[in-house]
Amino acid sequence: xxxxxxxxxxxxxxxxxxxxxxxxxxxxxxxxxxxxxxxxxxxxxxxxxxxxxxxxxxxxxxxxxxxxxxxxxxxxxxxxxxxxxxxxxxxxxxxxxxxxxxxxxxxxxxxxxxxxxxxxxxxxxxxxxxxxxxxxxxxxxxxxxxxxxxxxxxxxxxxxxxxxxxxxxxxxxxxxxxxxxxxxxxxxxxx
Numbered sequence: 001x002x003x004x005x006x007x008x009x010x011x012x013x014x015x016x017x018x019x020x021x022x023x024x025x026x027x028x029x030x031x032x033x034x035x036x037x038x039x040x041x042x043x044x045x046x047x048x049x050x051x052x053x054x055x056x057x058x059x060x061x062x063x064x065x066x067x068x069x070x071x072x073x074x075x076x077x078x079x080x081x082x083x084x085x086x087x088x089x090x091x092x093x094x095x096x097x098x099x100x101x102x103x104x105x106x107x108x109x110x111x112x113x114x115x116x117x118x119x120x121x122x123x124x125x126x127x128x129x130x131x132x133x134x135x136x137x138x139x140x141x142x143x144x145x146x147x148x149x150x151x152x153x154x155x156x157x158x159x160x161x162x163x164x165x166x167x168x169x170x171x172x173x174x175x176x177x178x179x180x181x182x183x184x185x186x187x188x189x190x191x
Contacts, residue, residue: 002127003030003079003083004029004033004036004082004083006078007028007031007040007126010027011071017042018051022041024042025037026039026040026076028079030186032060035115038053038055038078038082039053040126044066048065049061049145050063055081060077060081073182076182101180104177107123108127108174111170111177112170115135115144115166118136118144119134119135120134120135121133127150127184129150129151131149131150131177131184132149134147135173140165141161144157144173147159148176148180150184158176158180
């Protein structure tokens with residue numbers, strides 16, 4: 001399956017348009033599937049920006065706090081909608097207060113089990129490459145050393161040690177997985 005991706009020109013337009021209040025027409029392209037037009041309505045305020053995306057007869061909303069990188073979160077949101085049927089039940093749980101998670105409930109439970117026991121896990125989160133997560137648990141203290149990577153030729157890697165209750169460690173590991181996935185999205189690398 002060929003995936004829809006925003007090109008660098010559209011991404012730079014989104015960056016500028018995120019600071020305005022207006023309606024914009026764009027096209028997202030795929031190598032094999034062609035192009036998919038969409039309309040973006042932006043309502044910018046001093047604190048946050050609301051985006052309304054219309055693709056065909058579907059309408060989706062996203063509200064983000066005003067940050068320098070909000071256009072990247074918007075790009076990931078647009079690509080998610082263009083690349084597959086949107087499951088509103090799981091997608092609503094993924095976006096809370098503008099935060100986005102690549103893990104569904106089942107993958108999150110697998111990561112929690114990994115945090116509790118240690119070991120290695122390959123997470124298929126819908127990107128071109130899986131995210132590999134390895135966790136070493138030290139039984140003499142409540143700590144976990146985490147190594148995660150994505151990519152083959154030029155892998156993105158994170159390594160860190162956390163201590164505390166398993167729930168806190170799980171929260172930080174999931175946050176790090178989301179960050180690693182966000183820097184691996186090709187549209188974000190094009191910016």
